Amino acid sequence: QLVESGGGLVQPGGSLRLSCAASGLPFTHYWMSWVRQTPGKGLEWVANIKHDGSEEYYVDSVKGRFNISRDNAKNSLYLHMNGLRVDDTAVYYCARRGLTTSGAFDLWGQGTMVTVSS
Amino acid sequence: QSALTQPPSVSGAPGQRVTIPCTGSNSNIGAGYHVQWYQHVPGTAPKLLIYVNTNRPSGVPDRFSGSKSGTSASLAISGLQAEDEADYYCQSFDRSLSEVFGGGTKLTVL
Numbered sequence: 001q002l003v004e005s006g007g008g009l010v011q012p013g014g015s016l017r018l019s020c021a022a023s024g025l026p027f028t029h030y031w032m033s034w035v036r037q038t039p040g041k042g043l044e045w046v047a048n049i050k051h052d053g054s055e056e057y058y059v060d061s062v063k064g065r066f067n068i069s070r071d072n073a074k075n076s077l078y079l080h081m082n083g084l085r086v087d088d089t090a091v092y093y094c095a096r097r098g099l100t101t102s103g104a105f106d107l108w109g110q111g112t113m114v115t116v117s118s
Numbered sequence: 119q120s121a122l123t124q125p126p127s128v129s130g131a132p133g134q135r136v137t138i139p140c141t142g143s144n145s146n147i148g149a150g151y152h153v154q155w156y157q158h159v160p161g162t163a164p165k166l167l168i169y170v171n172t173n174r175p176s177g178v179p180d181r182f183s184g185s186k187s188g189t190s191a192s193l194a195i196s197g198l199q200a201e202d203e204a205d206y207y208c209q210s211f212d213r214s215l216s217e218v219f220g221g222g223t224k225l226t227v228l
Contacts, residue, residue, distance in 0.1 A: 035219075041222075042207060042219055042222035043156075043207050045209075045216065057215065060216070093163070093164065095164075098166075101154075101166065102170050104152075104154045104169035105154070108163040
């Protein structure tokens with residue numbers, strides 16, 4: 001199970017840290033990701049992190065502003081968001097990259113809403 | 119503008135078969151990257167339906183099937199049920215080193 005938290009209302013230019021708590025799964029074995037859904041639009045991949053945290057990848061629109069990290073001792077995934085813009089407003093999901101599904105997003109959380117507005 | 123193109127909506131009556139196409143390019147699907155399909159009921163967690171083009175995770179009914187050819191893929195749902203009403207997304211990888219999703223297709227069961 002994956003449970004996100006940390007969403008809320010923030011002004012443009014502000015910062016926010018999202019968390020994702022994993023339970024019932026060997027968290028340290030898996031690559032993890034953040035995916036977002038903007039209002040009225042579809043899903044957009046945001047970032048990936050390797051199982052040991054040694055590699056990170058980002059969509060171009062968040063490079064230099066967002067940072068994905070994890071604490072395997074706490075079975076937790078994070079997304080540090082800085083320089084937030086209005087178009088970052090979205091529901092943010094954490095998702096597991098499956099081992100037996102060739103890296104498909106095979107487990108998702110319920111999402112946490114981030115609203116960027118003045 | 120999504121890298122993968124899907125129709126905004128499809129519909130079908132209970133018991134019928136519907137297909138949802140996903141059109142990519144030579145930098146993603148046509149480059150040989152796998153296609154996945156997800157079902158999303160708004161307000162809930164998205165669910166993996168198909169991985170590596172044609173494979174179903176355990177627990178997904180065999181009414182759902184995937185295919186891939188060239189730069190396109192498709193999801194077929196047979197024996198349509200009311201509970202299938204949801205948004206459906208295709209997903210792949212792009213040579214720009216980015217995961218890509220389709221824009222999503224809303225399925226309405228008439």
